[in-house]
Amino acid sequence: MGAKRYLPGTAAALAVMLSGHSAVPQQNQRPVTTNFLGVPGLIDTPSAEMQPDGTLTTSVHAFDNGTTRTALTFQIAPRVQGVFRYATIDDLLIVNGERERTYDRSFDLRLQLLKETARRPAVTVGLQDFGGTGIYSSEYIVATKTLGDFTVSGGIGWGRLGTENGFSNPFGLGDRPEFEGGTGGDFEADQWFRGDAALFGGVAWRATDKLTFKAEYSSDAYEQEVEAGIVDRKTSVNLGLDYEYSPRLRLQAAYRFGSDIGIGLVYALNPKQAPAGGGTDVVPEPVLVRPSRNVAPELWLTEWLTNPRSGPVIEDSLTRALEAAGLELHSYRVSADEAQIRFFNPTYESQAQAIGRAARAATRSLPASVETLVLVPLNSRSQPGAAVVLRRSDVEAIENRPDGADEILAVAGIVDAQTLSREGLVLAPGAYPRFDWGLGPYVSISTFDPDNPLRIDLGAQLSARFEPTPGLVFSGAIRQRLIGNRDESTRESNSVLPRVRSESNLFAKTDEPFIPYLTAEYFFRPGRNLYGRLSAGLLERQFGGVSAELLWKPATGPLALGVEVNHVRQRDFDMRFGFQDLDATTGYVSAYYNHGGGYHSTLHVGQYLAGDQGATYELSRRFANGWELGAYATKTNVSSEEFGEGSFDKGIKITIPTSFLTGQPSRGERNTVIQPILRDGGARLRLQNRLYGLVSDQSGPELTEDWGRFWR
Incomplete structure (x- = not known):
């Protein structure tokens, strides 16, 4: 796969916010x-x-x-x-x-x-x-x-x-x-x-x-x-x-x-409202309706199955149709009456929209005899989640109906892709190895330092990701701070706990290039409704080590359960390859629940970086366009006096989709965590690719909540 150039979403998000570009309030409503x-x-x-x-x-x-x-x-x-x-x-x-x-x-x-x-x-x-x-x-x-x-x-x-x-x-x-x-x-x-x-x-x-x-x-x-x-x-x-x-x-x-x-x-x-000027999604190609068997019986013949030249023709046609729809073919299997299509969605915030585009592409590229479409979106780490099963005749009949999204959902089947047979799947040429890299600006912000409530660093980041085989990912980044004042903080930690976060300001004092993360990871599906992750390396700015996670996430249920274990050591303040003496073993049992209507709750119970034990509860609201706002609180066996200012860890999480800010289709996003005070109690490892965040939008409840975008 060829190299891709991109600018991280930080710069775009900052520019748009400063220009005042945002949702327009509803008209005729008293402010x-x-x-x-x-x-x-x-x-x-x-x-x-x-x-x-x-x-x-x-x-x-x-x-x-x-x-x-x-x-x-x-x-x-x-x-x-x-x-x-x-x-x-x-x-x-x-x-x-x-x-x-x-x-x-x-x-x-x-x-x-x-x-x-x-x-x-x-x-x-x-x-x-x-x-x-x-x-x-x-x-x-x-x-x-x-x-x-x-x-x-x-x-x-x-x-x-x-x-x-x-x-x-x-x-x-x-x-x-x-x-x-x-x-x-x-x-x-x-x-x-x-x-x-x-x-x-x-x-x-x-x-x-x-x-x-x-x-x-x-x-x-x-x-x-x-x-x-x-x-x-x-x-x-x-x-x-x-x-x-x-x-x-x-x-x-x-x-x-x-x-x-x-x-x-x-x-x-208002995240519920579209940005000013609306979006600029490319208009999808219409569904190509097959002529009836009586009108063109020759198109319904299946002799193509025995023609060795038909495979490359179908593959090329399917690849082109998916690319035109903003998708990327991963693998496929086509029989006389059924096609299984696995694809990446690098374009659309909504997986339901990507599935709708894939369905259209299938009607324009598969032989007429193929009636059953099994569409399997993969996440960015090549893991399949839920598969959507459609009858091609339903896609043809329902596309232009007023309630088309509801009607196609009523006749769709949603199953765990792990239950599908992979025998005969053909890997698309160039699917692996996959290589992506990017060069662009970064913004790092710290808040609520009593000496200066807002500190900002601006710099350049070079990042890369290499996936030689499905699920095996090597990724890293190097940064150089150009301007900023985060290094001017003189606050000294007075924590009586192991200083796992309260000395974060010391990690901002380097003027040399530094490595925010450098990891080797393996993502896999060990069984039905199960997802796995193994990670090793410089896991985040302040800690390196090893991490393992297992997630149970049914394709059609609102509940997910997970377990995570980490053993890490604190990195040197220059954020290169050295380590300090402080090490920690952390682990959690987690429950995730989709309440419907965009509301989600999460509960983590276990041991934190400072060795304290307790629980974290998070409640968030996710909007159809990718916006998410939530709040969390952590209470452990550390007393308010031992914790220090703030008494316990708490904060606000905001996710802003790049597509909302730019009006262009994108799966990019900017994540921000606002913490009133950064202390050592209740501190968790800041992993980049926890499983629930990777796979949640591939499951049935999340797909059906956003199904209104299927025909967009």
Whole structure:
């Protein structure tokens, strides 16, 4: 196979995000504006509104008292919203007898109990800063009603939202413990809805299609900030405005408590909606309908089976048809009435779309007598997953029907490809060895260093992958940092655990070329519903060693189970071929479940890099176009005190498909993990090719969820 040149998706993703290219909100839908904490609301107070399902909002707010807030808000479900917030506050907390700048990380969760109707308001209950240090800790119940161009909100709050003109707890709950700072991370559920409560409310007036004025009465007394001299709170009334610069970008300003000015930017996109301008998929070739046996009986004869020249002709025709469809032939077997076609999909995010294209290609390249089509997509490591079995006559009859995708799914068979006979399969010429290489830029980002919350390195990466036989893969990369500031971090680890992650900044100090990974791997199918992986080498930037994994993933079921074992040693900080003395054995038993509707959950139970034992739970939402957003939390037998700041490992995962950003069909993606704090407890090995991520889109539940793209 010839060499392929490409640029990694990082550069394209960065360019598109900076240019503002993203999803366009639905038309004729009243926009939901956010407050200065990043949630739907007025200025300091929340509303009961929810954003359109799937909306991802990034907001940045700055105040003239030196406080800044950045929030990432995700509409997890139509009535459920989650928020991650990062704030810097000058001179808030006293450390070693002096007030210092505070860097605060917090999480919110909002649940809409009632949707707004013509006769009743929307009602939402919220937990604010329930998993952080508690600086912004509040709970509230709020109602919102739209009256023409006015949106009126009112509610009752606890915690910070219960500090101005408060009254006794209406639920009769006990006192709320005093705020003491702390390392954060604990949920502190015993504080929720406790202590004094207070009322808040306000109104938003949509003066024009783009301009909204806001006024509120805030029940947040800003007690900590007033005590620290950061805020001069003269009134409980705040005023603000919100301007829609574009369907994606909003500008905000506020005058708070009679003394403070704040400004903000709010950027929203929705992964459920196509990028501006739509996609640019090549229009597929139509299905070639065979003439009936009565009209052209000679085309249905099977003498071609005994003609030695027919094989190369069919192979060439099938290869060309698949290439025209953006696919690559791996192997095939053709009998008088059945064809098994195994192929790679290097083009489409959706495997269902690739299968649809392969079905069209088969109708245009196979003899008329072939009625059964067995289509087997392979993943990037040559592993087959589910096979889709179709009748050619169904493909011919259903292509142009209004409900064609549903109809073809109803008559399709989905089976484990491992159960298919491989006798007689012909390997396509040039299928192996496979060689790919790429030269392009890379971006490496670290966040939430208290000395500099955002550090970025830019450089060049040369990568290559060689697969001499099916499943045996040698791959690696070499990088050279060109510019950046990640090497300027001077933070020293104070961890009492083996320092498996807390010294990550030391791996960013080299100015010489370094090797992020260099591995030999073998991927195989040991049996029905089973997948296997063996890996050895420099497995990631900080560890090298050996890894083995076995995954049970039925072709038609929502549940998958896996086991993984690793023995690794920590690499030298220059990330070349040397190692340090720290070694670790880790292992997990894992369960994966597809809940339907794009929601997936994962549970890992086992031993982590620092030798601690516990479990990791992850919940994510995957969209049909390849976007995925999720959150995870890990709890082990390491105490909050031993873990240090943050109390336990947690984070947010975001996957952005290249096709969404560029409008071009692609299976490329950019993966980002946002961790509020990087410590040693609950740390896992960062393997590139864990099996579930490789094979999940080849199984029945994932295929059927995305089956609407079959005819695209």
